[in-house]
Amino acid sequence: MTIAAQDLTLGTRLRGVSLTLRQGEVTAICGPNGAGKSSLLTALAGLLPLSSGSVRLDGDLLAALDPADRARRIGFLPQQAELAWDLSVEVLAGLGRLPWNLGAEADRAAIERALADVQLSEYRKRPLSRLSGGERARAMLARVLAGEPCWLLADEPLANLDLGHQLALLGHFRKLAGQGLGVALVLHDLAQAMNHADRVVVLEGGAIVADGPPATALAADVIERVWGVRARWLGDAGQHALST
16 A cells, blocks of 8 residues: 655645655655655645645545545644644544544544553643643644554654654654554654664655665765765664764
8 A cells, every 4th residue: 555646746845756655664754954845745645735746545546535534544743733722632632533433432442542652641631731842742643643544644753852752752653664554754863764764765955866775865975965964874773873
């Protein structure tokens, strides 16, 4: 099962981007500021009108799908999510169940799993206004996970998280991919992408300039060309650090 983009163009933000994401993999989307990373992820979720091109979900044209069907299959976590009400963590997670109609018992079980996955079970009754920035980010992710999507697209999910929660979350993304989900993450930390992704897509100026295994897509010459930084990788596979 795939999400396939063909010749995506979105003003000056995306220029003829084509790629296919596969379930069972963690794909990291990287690039400098303004490269088009968030635009690409949002387009892959079917949430942006395209200037040209198309996105297909398992062969179906994404723009033609019923919104509820699309929401059941693709879970999207934006970079910044604003809520009009000061909900509790549990109620927020429950919003992820809206596209489904499987009954209260199934909803409760999914919410419980999502809160446990992001380590917020003990905060279930706490309103969002009483959470730290990192806790709030995890609560937003719990809403997506409670929807039990086939695809998880997350825009900078590690922002505002301390190192321990970053690593725990990356480990959970790997677990989800191992269970058959397709996971695509916008990441700024190249070391996290190198160590935790199966595939890295590098954008520059709205176009793909590298796409492949992390060691290839984030080779020293690519980093120098795209980010303007002369650097080299230290350490073994899964424990790489970037030295400049």
